[in-house]
Amino acid sequence: MFWGLSAFAQPSDVQKHKSCTYCGMDRGMFSHSRVYIQYDDGTDFGACSIHCAAVDLATHIDKTPKSIEVGDYNAKALIDAETATWVIGGNKPGVMTKNAKWAFAKKEDAEKFVQENGGKLATFDEVMKVTYEDMYSDTKMIREKRKMKKMQMEQKKQ
Numbered sequence: 590m591f592w593g594l595s596a597f598a599q600p601s602d603v604q605k606h607k608s609c610t611y612c613g614m615d616r617g618m619f620s621h622s623r624v625y626i627q628y629d630d631g632t633d634f635g636a637c638s639i640h641c642a643a644v645d646l647a648t649h650i651d652k653t654p655k656s657i658e659v660g661d662y663n664a665k666a667l668i669d670a671e672t673a674t675w676v677i678g679g680n681k682p683g684v685m686t687k688n689a690k691w692a693f694a695k696k697e698d699a700e701k702f703v704q705e706n707g708g709k710l711a712t713f714d715e716v717m718k719v720t721y722e723d724m725y726s727d728t729k730m731i732r733e734k735r736k737m738k739k740m741q742m743e744q745k746k747q
Contacts, residue, residue, distance in 0.1 A: 602658075602667065606635025611644050612685060612731070620665040622684040622691070628652045640685035640727055643720045657713075659692040662702065668692060671713045674699040679708030686727045690716050 602625040603617045614637035616623045624642035626634045630652060636642040639659065646654070658667035662676075673692040676699050683689030689708070693699040699710055711719070 600667065602633075602635055605633070609635070609637035609641050611641040612637060614638075614685075619660075619684055621660045621662050623660045623667075624670065625658045625667055627655045629655045638684035638686065639690050639716060639720050640683075640724070643717065643724065647721075661694045661698075662691040663698055664694065666694075668694045673713065675711040675713060675716045676702050676708040677711045677716060677719055679703065679706040681706050685731060686720070686723055687730055688719065688723050688727075690720060 599617050600620070603620065603623070606616060606625070608615055616635055616637050619637045622638045624636040624639055626636070626642060626645065628634070628649070632652070634642075634645050636645060642657070657670040659670040659673060660666070661668050661673070670692060673694060674696040676691045676693070677688065679689055679691075679702065681689055681691070690711075691699075691702065691708075693702065696710075702708065703710060
């Protein structure tokens with residue numbers, strides 16, 4: 590029990606995959622960007638973000654996704670990633686990326702987000718293309734952040 594919440598308050602995909610395999614981030618804390626993939630071989634995968642989901646999809650190229658769900662930015666509930674309305678960019682910091690990518694169940698919510706925060710509407714295919722195009726710079730950014738954090742931790746030990 591934490592702050593009055595039980596483990597049962599978490600969605601089942603978060604209970605099953607509490608942290609992201611690739612970056613270690615808590616998927617419950619990032620429920621607005623989390624991704625849940627079910628493959629046709631019966632396996633599944635939980636990521637914190639579309640960035641880490643793309644890493645898994647590329648790493649497991651011989652596995653076919655049966656479904657890909659993503660957290661709705663507002664409701665935090667899983668929605669179909671392919672039918673969601675996506676927003677690329679804007680002034681809200683992304684998860685594991687400089688170029689944010691957010692999913693919305695309702696197109697009106699995505700349009701409102703763009704009006705308030707910038708960015709552009711996109712389809713899932715467009716988001717995946719941009720995610721793979723951003724992969725090098727995002728991976729470099731993550732490495733640099735981790736290096737800085739490690740240096741700070743070492744300085745605190747001294």
